[in-house]
Amino acid sequence: MKNNLLLIAVCLSGILKTQVGIGTANPNSNAALELSSASKGLLLPRLSLSDTASPTPLANHEKGIVVYNISTVNDVVEGIYINDGTRWYRLYTNQPNIGDVYYSFVAADHQGWYKLDGRNLTTLPAGAQANASKLAIGSTLPNATDRYLKQRGAAALLSAGGAQTVTLTQANLPNLTYTGTTTAAGEHTHQYTDRGNGTFDHKTGAGQLANTTVLTGQLTSSSGAHPHTVNVPSGGSGTPITIEPKNIAANAFIYLGY
Incomplete structure (x- = not known):
């Protein structure tokens, strides 16, 4: 009453x-x-939004309605939201959101930000562990050491992949055909040197006929066309190619609160 x-x-x-x-x-x-109060504040309705496009748990979008969202799902996180008649918009402050990630030259954890170094979640404060669970982080933090963060693609969120080198295979080469055989068109000769330093016996019994003269510039017969096989080594050793671009080292941090 x-x-x-x-x-x-x-x-x-x-x-x-x-x-x-x-x-x-x-x-x-x-x-x-x-x-007006010297010791009390305004308490907004606390409810769970499903995403910014849906009015749920409201029946319809209503321009000007302000609520405090307590759920972290899809594209909404905990915080104050205002409705413009078609969707929800979060009212941002300087306070970071749970799950925000940034790079810094800071060396260690600070003010609710935790270094992404692959450590076990049990080493974090209880509040940070709870917030990590909300983000579906497993038993350990992702390890961003020597890695680049990328937007989610085909891989599962928080998964690690990729390599810093790549080795070219035959399939990576241009679709060209190189032959190692010379043309067979036309008769041709080959020059050679007859060293002539062997002796032989004509078996006459009267003596030996020796041919020790070096004959240079001798030519083979030019009768008949024929090809030649040529081996051309690539000189390669199968060394992987480094694909890592130039970089500046920094630490990656995630905000999980206290």
């Missing part, structure tokens, strides 16, 4: 005056409603 009487009194005050004051007898002339 007491609460009902207070509500009736506030309504009557609003009818008699253009402004309503709670905790003050002289509300601001520019405000339809002014709350």
Whole structure:
């Protein structure tokens, strides 16, 4: 009954005056409603939004409605949201969101930010562990050491992959055909040197006929066309190619609170 009487009194005050004051007898002339207290604040409705596009748990989108969202799902996180008649928008402050990630030259954990170094979650404060679970982080933090963070693609969120080198295979080469055989068109000769330093016996029994003269510039017969096989080594050793670009080393941190 007491609460009902207070509500009736506030309504009557609003009818008699253009402004309503709670905790003050002289509300601001520019405000339809002014709350005044030295020890209490305004408590917004606390509810769980499903995503920014859905009005749920409201029946419809209503321009100007302000709520405090307590769920972390899809594209909403805990915080104050306002509705513009078609979707929800979060009212941002300087306070980071749970799950925010940034690079820094800071060497260690600081102010609710935790270094992504692959450590076990049990080493973190209880509140940070709970927030990590909300983000579906398993038993350990992701290890961002010597890695680049990328937007989610085909791989699962928080998964690690990739390599710093790549080895070219035959399939990576241009679609060209190289032959190692010379042309067979036309007769041709080959030059050679007859060293002539061997002896032989013509078996006459009278003596030996020796040919020890070096004959240079001798030519083979030019009869008949024929090809030649040529071996051309690549000189390669199969060494992987480094694909890591130039970089500046920094630490990656995730905000999980306290």
